[in-house]
Amino acid sequence: MKPRGVSPYLLLVLTTLFWSGNFVLARSVRLxxxxxxxxxxxxxxxxxLLLPFVWRTMVRDWPLVRANLGLVILLALLGVTGFNTFVYLGVQTTTASNAVLLQSVIPLLIILLSWLLLGVSITLAQGLGIALSLAGVLVIVTRGEPGRLLQLALVEGDLWVLAAVVSWALYSVFLRRLPAGLGGLTLLGYTVSIxxxxxxxxxxxxxxxxxxMTLEPxxxxxxxxxxxxxxxxxYLFWNRAVGEVGPNRAGQxxxxxxxxxxxLSVLLLGERLYAYHLAGILLVALGIYSATFWRHPSAAVGREET
Incomplete structure (x- = not known):
């Protein structure tokens, strides 16, 4: 459960940190x-680990879950079964650069799907934020040499990662269709179980x-x-943050x-930190700030995200 007074944006930062570690480990133990x-x-x-602590709340909230059972099952298939399975299948054969580049499409896809499915507005600030953040990601992926993009070749693993991208974007958008009383540990318990x-x-x-699996330490x-x-x-952090700031801002x-x-590659694998890393990090930070905190008075398409 989210501690009181903790910013949803801090929860999102920690979430992406944990997921980054997931990618590193999945790639390293794939054999x-x-x-x-x-x-x-x-x-x-x-x-x-979870069910012994949440089964009582799951039983208590079952009438609300039953009324939204189709949506809960869909969220489980998209966010638990689909996304993770597709990612792990993808990192068997794709390069790290390709996987990272495809993952970076998620924020854009979330905004587009939110507009198409929920009618949520696309603001100038969000458009600028996406552009800046994607530029930062490209700087890191290409090591500061845009010509490297021409050398990227799609393999089977890229298609699996792309499927994961679509799955997670849909999961994040459909979270907003849950009723206010359904979320947190109850939602996590049901989606994990399903x-x-x-x-x-x-x-x-x-x-x-x-x-x-090889059983080793x-x-x-x-x-x-x-x-x-x-x-x-x-997942608990992400679900709570999306509920508070919306999928568009969270997706950034x-x-x-x-x-x-x-x-993590620098800290855990002994790789060096180069200038292009710092430039990319700066652009990503500016993009997140623009899409998340900067308000622009111009009109937007659709309704405002709350």
Whole structure:
């Protein structure tokens, strides 16, 4: 549960930090932990940790959940089953640069889908923020050399990551259709439970096909990390923040993922921090500020996001 007085924007920063760690770990253990196995055990463990504490509130809120059951199931399939499974399948074959670049489409897609599905306005500030943040991401991905974009080649993994992008954007937009009384731990409990059940047959098929997880301290520790921080903590933070600031503003913080990815590579993998990292981080920060905090008096398409 969100501590009192904690800014939703701080929650969004922490969420993207945890998710960045998820990408780093998934890529590093891909030879020892198959993608569907990682997705299943991530959420099975998350459910085992979460349900003993939330089952009473889940039972209490069941009438409200039942009235919105189709939406809750859709959110589980998009945000738990689909997004994570697609990401883990993608990082098996795609390069880090391609994956980061495709993830950075999420904020733009959220804004477009919010306009199309919810009628939420697209403001000048948000448009400027998207442009600045994408520029910052491109600086990091291309290492300050735009010509590198011409060398990017799509592979099967890119298509999986693109599917994850669409899945998460839809999840974030449909969160706004939940009634005010349904959210927090209740929503997390139901979506995790439904999501892991949907992953189970896929995982069994992978296991019967001969792909199993190597049980070593590194792989076990990796699964524990992704079960707690990118799963339980990050999803609770993201859901709460989207409920407070809306999907358009929250989506801008996805641009922090390549920033945190670069910093984690420096801290954990011993890579060097270059000037293009700093330039990209600055542009991303300016873009988030523009899209999130700057108010422009000009008219916008649709209705204002609240």
């Amino acid at each position: 020892d932990v198959p993608p569907l196995g990682l997705s299943f055990w991530r959420w099975a463990l998350a459910a085992a 999501g892991v059940l949907a992953i189970l047959p896929l995982y069994l098929g992978e296991t019967l096909g001969g792909r199993t 590194v792989t076990i520790g990796s699964v524990l990390y992704v079960a707690v921080f990118p799963s339980l903590v990050a 913080f996805i641009h922090l993922m390549p920033v945190f990815g670069s910093l």
